[in-house]
Amino acid sequence: MRVMAQLAMVMNLDKCIGCHTCSVTCKQAWTNRAGTEYVWFNNVETRPGQGYPRTYQDQDKWKGGWELNSRGRLKLKAGGRLKKLFSIFANPLMPSIQDYYEPWTYDYDRLFSAPMQADTPVARPRSLITGEPTKISWSANWDDNLAGGPELAPADPVLRKVSDQVKLDFENAFMFYLPRICEHCLNPSCASSCPSGAIYKRSEDGIVLVDQDRCRGWRMCVTGCPYKKVYFNHRTGKAEKCTFCFPRVEVGLPTVCSETCVGRLRYIGIILYDADRVTEAASVADDKELLEAQKSVMLDPHDPAVIDAARAAGIPEDWLEAARNSPIHKLIFEFGVALPLHPEYRTMPMVWYIPPLSPVVDVLSGTGHDGEDAGNLFGAIDALRIPIGYLAELFTAGDPEPVRAVLRRLAAMRSYMRRLNLGQEPDESIAAAVGMTGQGVQDMHRLLAIAAYDERYVIPKAHAEQGAQLEELALGSGCSLDYEGGPGMNGPFGEASGMPAPIAVENFHALKERQRGDDLDDAGELRGRVNLLNWDGKGTPDGLFPKNGKKEES
Amino acid sequence: MNALDVVLWVVAPYVALTVFVLGHVWRYRYDKFGWTTRSSQMYESRLLRIGSPLFHFGILVVLLGHIGGLVIPKSWTEAAGVSEHAYHVVAVVLGTIAGVATLGGLAILIYRRRTVGPVFTATTRNDKLMYAVLAVAIVLGLAATVMANIVGGGYDYRTTISPWFRSIFYFQPDPALMAGAPLLFRLHALSALLLFAIWPFTRLVHMLTAPVGYLTRPYVVYRSRDEQPTGSRAPRRGWEPSR
Ligand code: HEM
Ligand code: SF4
Ligand code: SF4
Secondary structure (H helix, E strand, C coil): CCEEEEEEEEEEHHHCCCCCHHHHHHHHHHCCCCCCCCCCCCEEEEECCCCCCCCCCCHHHHCCCEEECCCCCEEECCCCHHHHHHCCCCCCCCCCHHHHCCCEEECCHHHHHCCCCCCCCCCCEEECCCCCECCCCCCCCCCHHHCCHHHHHHHCHHHHHHCCCCCCCHHHCCCEEEEECCCCCCCCHHHHHCCCCCEEEECCCCCEEECCCCCCCCCHHHHHCCCCCEEEECCCCEEEECCCCHHHHCCCCCCHHHHHCCCCCEEEEEEEEEHHHHHHHHCCCCHHHHHHHHHHHECCCCCHHHHHHHHHCCCCHHHHHHHHCCHHHHHHHHCCCCEECCHHHCCCCCEEEECCCHHHHHHHHHCCCCCCCHHHHHHHHHHCHHHHHHHHHHHCCCCHHHHHHHHHHHHHHHHHHHHHHCCCCCCHHHHHHCCCCHHHHHHHHHHHHHCCHHHHECCCCCCCHHHHHHHHHHHCCCCCCCCCCCCCCCCCCCCCCCCCCCHHHHHHHHHHHHHHCCCCHHHHCCCCCCCCCCCCCCCCCCCCCCCCCHHHHC | CCHHHHHHHHHHHHHHHHHHHHHHHHHHHHCCCCCCCCCCCCCCCHHHHHHHHHHHHHHHHHHHHHHHHHHCCHHHHHHCCCCHHHHHHHHHHHHHHHHHHHHHHHHHHHHHHHHCHHHHHCCCHHHHHHHHHHHHHHHHHHHHHHHHHHHCCCCCHHHCHHHHHHHHHCCCCCHHHHHCCCHHHHHHHHHHHHHHHHHHHCHHHHHHHCCHHHHCCCCCCEECCCCCCCCCCCCCCCCCCCC
16 A cells, blocks of 8 residues: 545535636636736636547547456547557647637737727737737636527537437527646546646645656647646647646645635535556556546544555645544545546545536426425435436446435435424434434534535645745745844844844745735734835835824834 | 858857757746747637648658668668668658658648737747748758759768768767768758757747656546646745745
């Protein structure tokens, strides 16, 4: 057993309102640069829909991820090492910019510089690739909210698998949103496709990153990733991908997409897993077994044997503690409601999803039934073929049973909690029907519905004691004489006593307090120094502005 | 032998090779981020998928041919029982095929660079210079071969050019050997020297990092975040790069 820790995410799809806040904040943080105009590390796609890039789930076409060869061994679907090297001069499976979309801007300047004329000037769209005027015909979420439904949605590769003759009857269509980031897979096919070995998995937290100094632009990772979550920066000629906001999670903050999520539906935590068994688990013959195989690789953080092995592997105590409190582990194992996205790609993805009950509820309430009654819901979950089949194609390689089990639990929670809210006697039989206790249902409700910040995000800080010391050396203070006992030191008796706090640390804590507090009035009370570097525009902190009436005084 | 010959066939090769080697070292230390193929396949795939393999497979055969012709002494192949005639026929046939493929591929690539809008926009002045020098070197090389062997009666460069090439690496350069070679060969050699001199400063650096290690490394690479940071150059004392 080789225990490794992995940062993982779960998204509760019932709560996603498709607002794209996560995408926009992520883009502002990471990809608002030339060359990445078309890149969305986080995107939110409407299902059914074609996704971004278009039809990326059609692996017969794109050949992402792994497959089993005739001897039952894992091999990259796009071809082995030799084939990769021989097709390196022109990658036959490279998506073009049109498969994503051609990014554009508007000729805003026209609005101001146009000469006086009879018609109002308009800002025409211009391609950011060619700089020429362009006609916008696709984007990262062109089919948002089933736009273009009957014409566009049937090209959804998942929908095509469910049924040959699903006519997307617009009136009766079901719909939900699927926010996607890189899965930070346990068996990443992007890293495995990279000829120069520039993509690596961090051994401390499992984040998959591209080393920008080692990437040589062979662009094989783009093909390798079945989720199409490695992007080619067409300006720098290097691959870029979601970083799991490592500068934030290293200090215990959630990723930008999670922090800003309006639905508060994202959970982040640690999973311990047995790295020695990943390949074996990814190689089980039946696609439908992959879900259980992946679960079997993840270890129980309460098991003393696991804890011992983890200690032996050098995983620090606070990480083990975080693994025991991990919301991810609870959602996957204790409550059993989270499922991986496309386990059949065999990359062992680590961003899991709680499938949405809403398509079922919507059908019930649409037909005049009580959408919160356990009996109705259970019946509908068993009867509704299309949404369940669709969810199964997304989350369980087509096996409807695990999806059904999850939805039944969500349904049970709904009706159990309604009784409580209406002041009725709790009905334990509802909980028992899905193999849970009333207390278990209430705990699940607390995590899913209340979703307190500290319970959603259990992120241990990275251990970089030495690195932090070095930073202190570099940034600690402007004065090289400010070492202990040095002439620049004020000592414990004078102004600014003791070792100065490094600016970075001070700023970090001050900003964290402000971002988490919702009180504007108190915002003036920043801990430590306030300067233009850490002032966020809230309030008028002391010492930053001259006092009112100061003029008269002096 | 005059001073010009010494400049051309002694000084110039050493300058070019020094720039080639030190240039790569310098570039690797200071500009790892710029070390890339800068693939343009996202913009256009159809022409690239013909032109790029044609060019690359061609140039790799040409490269191998040059190694065979310039580095391996004639006495060795003869000792191995390969007659001059057999060698000549193989070299000319293979060389011409590879050369034509290279030139054809290059033509397609340059045509694509010029006519496909986004690719042209992404072409830098550096690229244009590189293409010019590369094209001249290839055309001159092919022309020299064709003129000497198909139009003319054949030219045994393995008695003049090859020993000169090797003499450079023995540090006993013999410019006289080269001074007597036909004009096209001399021009080809000079253009190649120029190409080597600009090589480290163009996108051609991608060749030196051809990913052969992929064949033997494990699929998934694990790395610790505490490993030495891989910045373009060593951090200055007291500074920790942000990571
Ligand atoms: C074995 C070593 C080599 C490998 C693996 C390799 C690979 C590549 C790759 C992947 C590209 C990017 C194509 C694209 O997607 O746009 C490229 C472009 C290019 N390579 Fe190479 N290459 C090698 C050797 C060479 C050599 C020896 C030369 C020339 C002497 C060369 C000249 C070029 C040129 C000129 C381009 C630009 C093509 C264009 O986009 O117009 N390469 N190479
Ligand atoms: S989802 Fe992320 S880690 Fe997995 S293969 Fe794609 S880019 Fe790599
Ligand atoms: S911010 Fe949250 S609710 Fe909004 S689209 Fe993203 S995941 Fe969904």
